[in-house]
Amino acid sequence: MSPKVGVITFPGTLDDVDAARAVRYSDSEAVPLWHADEDLHGVDAVVVPGGFSYGDYLRAGAIAAQAPVMRAVIDAARAGMPVLGICNGFQILCEAGLLPGALIRNASLRFICRDQWLRVENNTTVWTTRFEPDAEILIPMKNAEGCYVATDAVLDELEGAGRVLFRYVGDGPAQGNPNGALRDIAGICSADGRIAGLMPHPEHAIDPLTGPTDDGLGLFFSLRDWLTNSVTTVGA
C-alpha cells in the first residue's frame, strides 16, 4: 500500500497542486488537507506547500501557524511524523515553532524568481537519503521573504548538528545566496531530521517537461523510502 502524504491548502496557497503531483510522482498517495481540518485523515507525513496564506498578514506564515490543521500538524510532528515546509510552508513551520529561526524580507527588497543551485549538506535525513553526499541540485526559488535569520547560537547549533540541510551555492547574489540568508542557509531540519523546511521549491523540479531538472524528486522519494521502511519495521 502506498504511503499517504497530506498536502495542506490554506487560503492563498499556490503550490499545493504541484506538491500533490510530486507526491504522486514518488509513488505515494497525496491526501488533500484543508486549513480548517482538525485532524490529518490518517496520513503518514505532511507537506506544507508554498504560495501565500491568509494574505500573509502580520508576517508571512504567522496566521497560518495558528490554523486548526496546524495544531494537528504540530502535535503529529512532535510525535515524530515527517513534515516538509516549502517556501511559505517553511515560514509557517518557523512561525509555529517547529523549526528555529525566522524568514525576513530579502536583503534586496525584491521578489526573486529564478532557478537556484543548492548543495545538499546532510543526506542522512528522512528527506534527503536519495541524494549523494554534497550533491548539488538545481530547483526554482520564488520569494520576497526568504532571508533566513537566527541567533549565532542557533546557527552554530544547526551547523554543529548537521541540521543545515540545504545551502545556496554559487558566487555572489547573482548566482549564490540570493537574499542575504545567514550562512547561505536555504533549508534546515529538526534534530531528528524529520521536520524540514526550505525556501526553494523541489515540487516544481520533478520533471524536465515543466521544471529545470527533476532534482526535487529526491526529497519525495527519500520520504517514500523512509515511510516504506518504517512501515516494514513496524510490521516486523
Add this chain to the structure above:
Amino acid sequence: MARVAVDVVIKPEILDPQGKAILAALTRTGHPGVSSVRQGKHFDLEVDDSVSDADLEEIAGNLLANPVIESWTVTRLGRDGHHPEAALAAPEAAL
C-alpha cells in the same frame, strides 16, 4: 473596555532592509540628518476587564510579534484612549 497599544520593532541585530530603503529616501529628499530608520508595527487593541497583563504579554509575544526577530512593548491606555501618565502630566503642563 480599555485600549491597549502594542508596538513591535525589529531587534537591533536583525537586518531591516525596509528601514534602510526609507533612510535612503530621506537622505535623497533633503534630510541627511536622519541617521537611522527602523520600521515597525503598531496595534490598537480594545480589551475588556478580563484581559490581564499576562494575557497581553502572551498576545504580543505569541502572535503580534515574532520573538525570534522582534521585540515589543505593551502600553495600557486610559479608557478615553489617552495614556494615563500623559493624563496625569497634563495639569502640571497647564501650570
